[in-house]
Amino acid sequence: MEAGHSIRRGHSLATDARQAVREFRAAVARPDTALVLFFCSSEYDLDALAEEMRLAFPETQVVGCTTAGEIGPGGYRDHSLAGASFSAAGFSAVSGCIDNLQGFEIAEGDAFAQDLLQKLESREAGAGAVNSFGLLLIDGLSAREEPVTRSLQSALGKVPMVGGSAGDGERFGSTHVYFEGRFHAHAAVLTLVSTRFPFKLFKTQHFVATGTRMVVTAADITTRIVREINGLPAAEEYARVIGIEARDLDPMRFAAWPVVVMIDGTNYVRSIQKANPDGSLTFFCAIEEGLVLRVAKGVDLLANLEEAFAAVRAEIGAPQLVLGCDCILRKLEIQQSPDKDRIEDILLSNHAVGFNTYGEQYQGVHVNQTLTGIAIGSGAIKSDHA
Amino acid sequence: MPETLSPAAAMDEELLRAEVARLNKVVRALMDRAERSTNVQGSDFSLFQSAVMLEEQVRARTAEVEAALRRNEKVTRDLRESEAKFRGLVNQSLVGIVIVEDGKFTYTNAKFNEIFGYAADEVKSLGPLDVVAESDRPLVEETLRKRLSGEAEHVRYSFRGLRKNGAQVDIECHGSAMQTGRKRTLISLIMDVTERTRAEREVLALQEKLRDESTHDSLTGLYNRRFLEQSLARELARAERERTPVSAIMGDLDHFKSVNDRYGHLAGDEVLRFFGALIKGRARASDIYCRYGGEEFLLVLPGMDEQAAVERAEQLRGALAAAPIAYGSTQIAVTASFGVAVFPRDGVSGDALIEAADNALYAAKEAGRNRVLVFAKPAAPSLEAPSSNRT
Numbered sequence: 001m002e003a004g005h006s007i008r009r010g011h012s013l014a015t016d017a018r019q020a021v022r023e024f025r026a027a028v029a030r031p032d033t034a035l036v037l038f039f040c041s042s043e044y045d046l047d048a049l050a051e052e053m054r055l056a057f058p059e060t061q062v063v064g065c066t067t068a069g070e071i072g073p074g075g076y077r078d079h080s081l082a083g084a085s086f087s088a089a090g091f092s093a094v095s096g097c098i099d100n101l102q103g104f105e106i107a108e109g110d111a112f113a114q115d116l117l118q119k120l121e122s123r124e125a126g127a128g129a130v131n132s133f134g135l136l137l138i139d140g141l142s143a144r145e146e147p148v149t150r151s152l153q154s155a156l157g158k159v160p161m162v163g164g165s166a167g168d169g170e171r172f173g174s175t176h177v178y179f180e181g182r183f184h185a186h187a188a189v190l191t192l193v194s195t196r197f198p199f200k201l202f203k204t205q206h207f208v209a210t211g212t213r214m215v216v217t218a219a220d221i222t223t224r225i226v227r228e229i230n231g232l233p234a235a236e237e238y239a240r241v242i243g244i245e246a247r248d249l250d251p252m253r254f255a256a257w258p259v260v261v262m263i264d265g266t267n268y269v270r271s272i273q274k275a276n277p278d279g280s281l282t283f284f285c286a287i288e289e290g291l292v293l294r295v296a297k298g299v300d301l302l303a304n305l306e307e308a309f310a311a312v313r314a315e316i317g318a319p320q321l322v323l324g325c326d327c328i329l330r331k332l333e334i335q336q337s338p339d340k341d342r343i344e345d346i347l348l349s350n351h352a353v354g355f356n357t358y359g360e361q362y363q364g365v366h367v368n369q370t371l372t373g374i375a376i377g378s379g380a381i382k383s384d385h386a
Numbered sequence: 387m388p389e390t391l392s393p394a395a396a397m398d399e400e401l402l403r404a405e406v407a408r409l410n411k412v413v414r415a416l417m418d419r420a421e422r423s424t425n426v427q428g429s430d431f432s433l434f435q436s437a438v439m440l441e442e443q444v445r446a447r448t449a450e451v452e453a454a455l456r457r458n459e460k461v462t463r464d465l466r467e468s469e470a471k472f473r474g475l476v477n478q479s480l481v482g483i484v485i486v487e488d489g490k491f492t493y494t495n496a497k498f499n500e501i502f503g504y505a506a507d508e509v510k511s512l513g514p515l516d517v518v519a520e521s522d523r524p525l526v527e528e529t530l531r532k533r534l535s536g537e538a539e540h541v542r543y544s545f546r547g548l549r550k551n552g553a554q555v556d557i558e559c560h561g562s563a564m565q566t567g568r569k570r571t572l573i574s575l576i577m578d579v580t581e582r583t584r585a586e587r588e589v590l591a592l593q594e595k596l597r598d599e600s601t602h603d604s605l606t607g608l609y610n611r612r613f614l615e616q617s618l619a620r621e622l623a624r625a626e627r628e629r630t631p632v633s634a635i636m637g638d639l640d641h642f643k644s645v646n647d648r649y650g651h652l653a654g655d656e657v658l659r660f661f662g663a664l665i666k667g668r669a670r671a672s673d674i675y676c677r678y679g680g681e682e683f684l685l686v687l688p689g690m691d692e693q694a695a696v697e698r699a700e701q702l703r704g705a706l707a708a709a710p711i712a713y714g715s716t717q718i719a720v721t722a723s724f725g726v727a728v729f730p731r732d733g734v735s736g737d738a739l740i741e742a743a744d745n746a747l748y749a750a751k752e753a754g755r756n757r758v759l760v761f762a763k764p765a766a767p768s769l770e771a772p773s774s775n776r777t
Binding site for chain 1: 407408409410411412414415416417418419420422429430431432433434435436437438439440441442
């Protein structure tokens with residue numbers, strides 16, 4: 001079987017949900033499908049889309065989520081449906097759903113992941129860390145990524161996991177994951193995939209911390225809202241530090257001037273989702289009082305991306321698919337960038353399929369403002385991928 | 387800590403109080419967090435942070451383990467390579483190498499197996515004495531005992547080796563012993579010196595032959611003049627010391643030139659060989675018989691007086707004259723003349739004695755050949771032709 005036929009990619013730009021699914025199906029349908037994965041705009045009529053999906057792929061495992069933008073053969077898009085199908089000859093997949101993320105317990109995550117791992121092993125006897133990976137799609141507004149990510153990866157052990165937080169086109173109303181024929185809110189879907197192809201996880205970001213530091217002096221950790229920075233209203237103080245007026249704060253500014261925390265010498269971006277009318281800031285990730293934030297500035301995103309894909313290609317050759325979880329703030333930056341076309345070309349030439357997220361998961365960690373994902377090569381699996 | 391003061395912080399007291407309150411908030415937030423971070427059950431952020439730290443640790447540990455594995459692999463590979471090199475070296479060695487433990491061969495190289503004609507797996511069941519010829523087993527057994535007991539650390543000896551096919555080979559063995567744990571291990575270098583021994587024997591034979599050629603006449607096998615000169619003075623000195631006589635007989639074939647002319651040089655050579663053999667055949671061990679010139683032969687007879695010398699000369703003359711020499715289908719009849727002189731009476735030196743014998747020979751020729759004459763001093767003419775010695 002040709003490696004090129006192991007994965008089929010599709011991208012429908014139709015704004016009608018049923019038409020989009022039909023077009024998508026035409027692109028990716030195959031007789032022996034292990035898994036169908038899709039990413040769709042939340043502007044679609046999600047009930048219609050779900051129903052059409054059930055009709056399009058009966059008896060087939062389909063997982064997906066809503067987004068803040070879709071990536072596929074059509075490039076960087078909004079209000080579209082992108083995805084891929086995986087052949088049963090090249091892949092085995094199992095998936096499970098965690099509902100009610102607000103009540104999520106660490107122990108629940110452990111049991112869930114182990115159960116899923118056993119299912120994968122019973123389906124594919126040789127499944128293990130060498131030939132398997134996990135893909136997490138999680139509600140992007142549940143603010144539960146940290147404990148979920150941590151507990152799932154911990155239970156999966158050496159089977160590496162990547163993922164993205166579902167989006168809703170920057171409306172910040174509600175995000176959904178798709179599992180077993182319908183969309184779920186406040187939920188996460190974990191899919192474990194075992195493959196005979198080589199693969200490589202990657203994570204790339206393009207920020208360096210500056211010397212300017214701020215302290216979170218008041219915050220609501222359950223809603224990820226920072227009310228005060230340096231003892232002053234958060235939005236105002238952040239704006240002052242980056243040198244603008246608070247009223248000019250918008251996602252573009254957040255993208256250009258993210259804040260980072262330094263852990264063990266490494267910077268982790270803590271992205272700001274929005275400035276609220278009460279002068280507070282909502283984040284895409286966990287924050288708390290007493291946290292020291294540094295203002296960061298962007299470096300060359302294009303060069304950074306090229307480097308990341310060069311490293312992928314050096315290890316597994318030309319990918320037949322790159323599953324990418326690309327932060328919404330990156331998309332905002334890219335859309336303003338003179339390098340936009342070249343960046344899109346890189347994604348196209350690496351056969352990227354994915355979405356713009358409200359956060360990314362890389363192994364056990366929930367991160368922001370990165371492109372995180374998994375590249376699947378077309379050669380035979382290597383004995384020791386790492 | 388905030389790095390900049392609020393611009394509002396003027397000297398106004400109210401503003402100053404506000405600034406103090408702000409800074410206090412910052413300090414309290416930092417203090418609270420510092421205390422919180424010691425709690426086991428953390429916030430979402432601390433979950434994130436500990437996951438990062440944990441992953442960092444796992445990554446570092448994994449990298450360490452992988453590096454250790456790589457080092458281990460490299461060491462194993464190096465060891466394997468080095469052992470392969472060692473094996474290659476040992477197996478390509480021109481000498482046999484053998485290790486004996488508990489009376490058995492525990493290691494033999496390819497050359498060792500080749501020397502004794504065994505396959506590698508056969509040799510494992512054997513011990514040192516199995517490759518030694520029966521005659522040399524006591525010798526080998528004794529050296530093994532000495533090496534095992536520590537009496538001898540290094541030995542070098544030769545023995546007759548016994549190949550699998552029963553053939554014997556000459557073996558040179560350089561052995562040493564090594565203490566490995568509680569065991570004493572014998573390590574020996576074995577060389578097949580059969581060829582070398584044979585070559586040595588050949589060299590010895592060649593040297594013998596060369597030595598022989600330097601003192602013997604190649605045609606007749608008799609001594610040559612060189613040997614005569616070396617030994618005559620010695621014999622005369624001894625005779626003088628012991629006051630014993632030494633007689634000399636100079637013999638010469640009669641009309642030898644005509645034999646050559648008539649029958650050819652090969653026939654002449656045959657006649658010379660025959661005459662030489664005749665002289666040698668009747669000589670005592672102490673006699674020096676040599677081919678003195680072309681057809682001249684000299685016999686030096688230590689301890690022999692004139693009468694016995696004349697008798698010997700007569701025997702030779704008679705024997706030669708009695709039997710013609712067979713040369714192919716031809717019978718060649720030859721005679722010889724002989725002159726006898728006695729030391730010290732007829733000459734006190736070798737040269738003088740030979741000259742006297744030569745003079746007597748000349749006289750015999752003059753007298754008609756095929757006869758024996760004793761040297762007669764010119765001062766005593768009455769002795770010049772002693773009829774009693776003439777036949």
